[in-house]
Amino acid sequence: MRALTWQGKRKVSVETVPDPTMTQPDDVIIEVTSTAICGSDLHLYEVLVPFMDEGDIIGHETMGKVVDAGPDAHLSIGDRVVVPFIISCGTCWMCRRGLTTQCETTQVREYGSGAALYGYSRLYGSVPGGQAEYLRVPHANTNPIAVGSELTDHRYLFLSDILPTAWQGVRYAGVGAGDSLAVYGLGPVGQFAARIGIHLGAQVFAVDPVPERRALAARYGVHAFELTDDVNDRIRDLTEGRGPDAVVDAVGMEAHGSPLGKLAHQATGLLPDPAARKLMATAGTDRLAALHASIDLVRRGGTVSLSGVYGGQASPLPMLTLFDKQVQLRMGQCNVTEWIDDLLPLVEDPLDPLGTDDLVTHRLPLSEAPSAYEMFQQKSDGCVKVVLDPRPRRSESAL
Numbered sequence: 001m002r003a004l005t006w007q008g009k010r011k012v013s014v015e016t017v018p019d020p021t022m023t024q025p026d027d028v029i030i031e032v033t034s035t036a037i038c039g040s041d042l043h044l045y046e047v048l049v050p051f052m053d054e055g056d057i058i059g060h061e062t063m064g065k066v067v068d069a070g071p072d073a074h075l076s077i078g079d080r081v082v083v084p085f086i087i088s089c090g091t092c093w094m095c096r097r098g099l100t101t102q103c104e105t106t107q108v109r110e111y112g113s114g115a116a117l118y119g120y121s122r123l124y125g126s127v128p129g130g131q132a133e134y135l136r137v138p139h140a141n142t143n144p145i146a147v148g149s150e151l152t153d154h155r156y157l158f159l160s161d162i163l164p165t166a167w168q169g170v171r172y173a174g175v176g177a178g179d180s181l182a183v184y185g186l187g188p189v190g191q192f193a194a195r196i197g198i199h200l201g202a203q204v205f206a207v208d209p210v211p212e213r214r215a216l217a218a219r220y221g222v223h224a225f226e227l228t229d230d231v232n233d234r235i236r237d238l239t240e241g242r243g244p245d246a247v248v249d250a251v252g253m254e255a256h257g258s259p260l261g262k263l264a265h266q267a268t269g270l271l272p273d274p275a276a277r278k279l280m281a282t283a284g285t286d287r288l289a290a291l292h293a294s295i296d297l298v299r300r301g302g303t304v305s306l307s308g309v310y311g312g313q314a315s316p317l318p319m320l321t322l323f324d325k326q327v328q329l330r331m332g333q334c335n336v337t338e339w340i341d342d343l344l345p346l347v348e349d350p351l352d353p354l355g356t357d358d359l360v361t362h363r364l365p366l367s368e369a370p371s372a373y374e375m376f377q378q379k380s381d382g383c384v385k386v387v388l389d390p391r392p393r394r395s396e397s398a399l
């Protein structure tokens, strides 16, 4: 089959690789009909280089049709499924408590990591990812989300990651009707977080340096601000001087405006892999501008909720401010399956209240994935979300 493979820092290529095969009785193989590029893939593209191996198949936002099913899979050939990016068993102590990100069956203990993820480096199990024609889906008795056949892929695809991620971010932020929420970052995750805030009745402010991303958010009633030195003061002015009740950081460790972290990221890119892995495990390599801004902005006694991914082990935090302001911090990978009952009715609602149909700026054949990665990272050509199509001619009519 054809698949997108990681080849080195900022280098991915589409190669012919062996088709996946089933190894467990609860596996299925799906033919991929849509697979998106995520902001998290950009961390592999640039920062998580020391944990990648040449030829790794990447991608973790995937849906498709079952073409082979093991006897214990609880799915049949022809079923249409969305695949959560977290690989979890659904039955262990953690999964039974809704913490599928900490699944005790798939935890990658060698690296001290939580549940395995598709296409996400040695840290998360080096599991082949979904930016490919076919994908092996383990734990298919509990993990994949079976969906109907009427609506387009774009309605359902984001249940694999960014929609539940944004939902969890806003839920952890604890805001509802009449509250105020700020969202740092208006990439795909931030767009959904802001829209969800509005949907739940909150007043939503957002910050992003990219004008067309601000314009898209504004269409949903979000007060979107440019990233300027005084942006937090401007938002405080609109919240009676206190700051919003909660802030979702939807930027993560590659924030613009973090010169020290940028140097550390460059250093990890220059060192040989074992030394770089050690540096990332012991030093503060994150670019923390958005996290610091979120902590500064949130009102006293409010909540900062991190959807953006952080990876350095010794990143300095302003403990004085956090403690004095009595800030609550919540974070983590998304426990995808936990939120599907809330989200499925929203994506299937004919009014499409969260605008799933309004996020994809580029649908491209898998063969164009390398230039699509570059475009998404550069945020050029108005790019907000790219969906790759491994079989463009076959699936065109379905979308």
Ligand SMILES: NC(=O)c1ccc[n+]([C@@H]2O[C@H](COP(=O)([O-])OP(=O)(O)OC[C@H]3O[C@@H](n4cnc5c(N)ncnc54)[C@H](O)[C@@H]3O)[C@@H](O)[C@H]2O)c1
Pocket: 038, 039, 040, 041, 042, 043, 161, 162, 165, 184, 185, 186, 187, 188, 189, 190, 207, 208, 209, 210, 213, 227, 250, 251, 252, 253, 254, 255, 256, 257, 289, 290, 306, 307, 308, 309, 332, 333, 334
């Ligand atoms: N927790 C999870 O399970 C989970 C799941 C998916 C994605 N993520 C993470 O969420 C983050 C966002 O993902 P995305 O797909 O939206 O990616 P993205 O890279 O498109 O979005 C980041 C946005 O932040 C903006 N930005 C950069 N620096 C900023 C700053 N200092 N202040 C304000 N805005 C700034 C960028 O312009 C961009 O629009 C990433 O860190 C990604 O890894 C986490």
Ligand SMILES: [Zn+2]
Pocket: 038, 039, 040, 041, 060, 061, 085, 161, 162
């Ligand atoms: Zn993702």
Ligand SMILES: [Zn+2]
Pocket: 088, 089, 090, 091, 092, 093, 094, 095, 100, 102, 103, 104, 105, 106
């Ligand atoms: Zn489990």
